[in-house]
Amino acid sequence: MSRDLDWTTALRGQGKLIWADLREAIAVQAPVASILLRGDTGLDDEILFDGEKAARRLSSKRNAVFLRARIAAARGDWITTERHCRLAANHPFRTQGGDGLFLWAGALDKLARAEEAAEARRLVLERDPESEVARAIAAASAAA
Numbered sequence: 265m266s267r268d269l270d271w272t273t274a275l276r277g278q279g280k281l282i283w284a285d286l287r288e289a290i291a292v293q294a295p296v297a298s299i300l301l302r303g304d305t306g307l308d309d310e311i312l313f314d315g316e317k318a319a320r321r322l323s324s325k326r327n328a329v330f331l332r333a334r335i336a337a338a339r340g341d342w343i344t345t346e347r348h349c350r351l352a353a354n355h356p357f358r359t360q361g362g363d364g365l366f367l368w369a370g371a372l373d374k375l376a377r378a379e380e381a382a383e384a385r386r387l388v389l390e391r392d393p394e395s396e397v398a399r400a401i402a403a404a405s406a407a408a
Contacts, residue, residue, distance in 0.1 A: 322357035329355060330364030337367060345371040353387060362392030366401070 333348035349368030352361065365388045372381035388398050 322355070323360070326352050326355040326357040326361060327364070330361060330367070333364065333367055333371070337371065342371045342374040346375060349384075353384070358391055360392045360395070362388045362395035362397045365391065366397045 329348055329352035333345045333352065336342075336344035336348060346368065349364060349371060352364055353368060365384050369381040369384035369388070372378075372384055385401050388395070388401055392398055
């Protein structure tokens with residue numbers, strides 16, 4: 265059935281858009297994800313810059329900033345993590361991004377900025393309420 269839907273979409277001339285979105289997501293996120301999984305954070309700035317140049321959609325541009333934050337977090341640099349997360353949170357694309365906002369809350373916790381961390385968690389619930397991280401925050405709040 266989904267194959268039929270994909271074919272129908274392609275026949276309507278939107279198939280190229282779907283593939284363009286997929287290629288963009290892969291160009292921006294996959295190289296950095298691979299590096300983070302390997303634990304090698306030495307060359308990612310250059311690789312991420314290449315992905316950022318490929319980004320066309322606002323969501324991809326915002327996600328690239330969150331990826332910079334993930335790299336900083338992998339390095340244990342919580343000040344830089346917080347700065348990139350704050351930039352991403354204030355980006356014009358303000359829907360979804362719950363994982364990045366949750367990373368921001370964690371960075372703020374590490375920097376002993378509990379009130380701001382609570383606000384970042386609230387943003388997760390507001391902007392990405394259907395995400396797994398939002399469900400976890402809601403469950404933790406209910407248990408407290």
